[in-house]
Amino acid sequence: MDKEIYLDNGMATRPSERTIGKMIPLLTEKWGNPMSPHKKGQEVFPEIKEGFESIYGLLGAKEDDDIVFTSSGAEAVNHIVNSLYYDQTLEAGRNHFITSNIDEAPAIMAIGKLEESGCVGKMVSANAQGAVTADIIADALSPRTALVSLDWANGLTGVINPVGEISELCEDRGVFCHLDASHILGKLYFDLSKIKATHITFGGDFFHAPRGTGALWIRGGRHCSSFIVGGIEQAGLRAGSYSVANLVGLGSACKEAIDARDFLCTETARLRNKLEKGILKGFHEAIPFFRDQERLPNVTAIAFPGIINEYLLFNLNKRGVYASIGGGSFQQIGLVLMNSGIEKNIAHTAISFNLSRETTDEDIDRAVEIITEEAHRAKKLSFGLEL
């Protein structure tokens, strides 16, 4: 088999060796429960402090903001949506929840579930540029809106939403604004005094943290009730003893993400562009989407007209090139693209390639070769007819 070329970093990234190394002592020696009022429990305090400080650092959070360590980004999103049901719907009668049709499943489904309790979910449509704009949100807002929940950027297309304007609109209208920052952390520079979101969530899977990590940021002064209740862990915001090892891993990955941000924005962006150009050169019909938009530096979605994307992905997998068409918490990329007005028979030929700081020039050269070979081979077999 060819050397493996991993371009599916929107689903999972390789946990960094340094990060795993920092976790080991917490698994083997410092295994106490920090809620225990004795030395065995308390010996992990410094590591807990450092872990949280690193998360604050990556977000540029202030001291009076709250950060809750969770077991995944999905848990953090569910936390927010549920808390706002308790805090806004039950307390203040606000029962209107807005998200978009290119968002990921946790927000869409958590809001959908609230409909069983008398809430109304509103799913706005992205525009033809693959983005959700402040105008789109403004049209959807109502006096009963409790929450606008959006992905900061789409993990499959890389398109970045204008969250500065959107969050400012929300602030003006007194509406809570949740941004899922999973795909932008370590890839974008931002300033939370300018982005007016009230809540931010993310999973650690996308910047080389260990699996099973995530967090929820709450702007200082915004009350947020807990989701998993039943203990005073994390200032009562999340009950249950958590893995300090995983917290330490997430913290370490946050630090590394800061250090690697410039590299992602320049070198990885160059490799992403090289991938697009290489594929276009080798397979002229290919359509890379949203190249004129504000995009993440490491993501591209490319259609291969006439080729069912699942078939191409399957064959790329056999050659050791790993990419994505969605799944898991993602929607299928075909649906995401159709939601931006791309025709069905093009949308369902698209594949998303997601690079990381570990992607090399050699990876991209080889990937271009394999992808164009496999695209030509698939095209010959006329799979397009079945689209």
Next chain:
Amino acid sequence: MDKEIYLDNGMATRPSERTIGKMIPLLTEKWGNPMSPHKKGQEVFPEIKEGFESIYGLLGAKEDDDIVFTSSGAEAVNHIVNSLYYDQTLEAGRNHFITSNIDEAPAIMAIGKLEESGCVGKMVSANAQGAVTADIIADALSPRTALVSLDWANGLTGVINPVGEISELCEDRGVFCHLDASHILGKLYFDLSKIKATHITFGGDFFHAPRGTGALWIRGGRHCSSFIVGGIEQAGLRAGSYSVANLVGLGSACKEAIDARDFLCTETARLRNKLEKGILKGFHEAIPFFRDQERLPNVTAIAFPGIINEYLLFNLNKRGVYASIGGGSFQQIGLVLMNSGIEKNIAHTAISFNLSRETTDEDIDRAVEIITEEAHRAKKLSFGLEL
């Protein structure tokens, strides 16, 4: 400082070395997301299968039962209570939830939270033997009862509830029955064809699994909606990518818990009894509770009349003896004992000692020495006056 003697295994146990060893490859090499339809994701399938099989094994679960891997026991308890709100309250109008006043905080608080949504929580009282009986539950049941949620055994006193009778009563009355098995796994033999519970939850902290692990068992044929929504992970029962390393760790710990069960029931029980006798001999006023009851083999709660338990615990900590008076998801042991009718000025002098398979004769000998020394010293200082 003296050698550390860890008798707080109801808060956390040392993760077994073999278990951590099995996790490492999942942290460093096999880090893919199993939802990814390519080799890097799929290479973890064998480990996932083995992990779940081991959990099934420890519970003696059947193939058509469901098991959901969670990030803690608290999450699993919240899952159950919330699902039953959706499945029973919203669907069938059953809005009455029963738990007991010696249960742990997650069940009590999750039920309390439902009261904001129009549910009624009923907290029954334990009897003078520290247990909740079927008669007590029978008195509390109503035609609108959705759920009876109880700890299988109390982790601070060790008293085992008669869950066979209670679960049978629930089955007869068509009421769901959730048992928190956190403290009995690896310590009790049981048969889920005789225990008629519909749901069982547990955290891995109490049998040498890594922190941040738990699970929820659902009897075959019982529908249970999801708590963290937004993905098709775990057959849609829990969204979000989880740590396969932690699942593997939990599975490995389950296997070891089965192997160690006889040892716990005999050798560890002997050491627990030795601890009680030693303390009684060295400090005559000591009162070990519930010795005539069905108890866990590794737990004892002992009062030291005239000594505030926090003060004694503090001094034991300084000498390297770690025990518990509750906290975290536990209620304070003083409250647990008072809920069984123990007088306040005795209840708040009690300390819970929780042994593990790693506790040795030498540990117990030394612990007895230190505990009696410190009890006499504290007694002299007449702290009892402030009780």
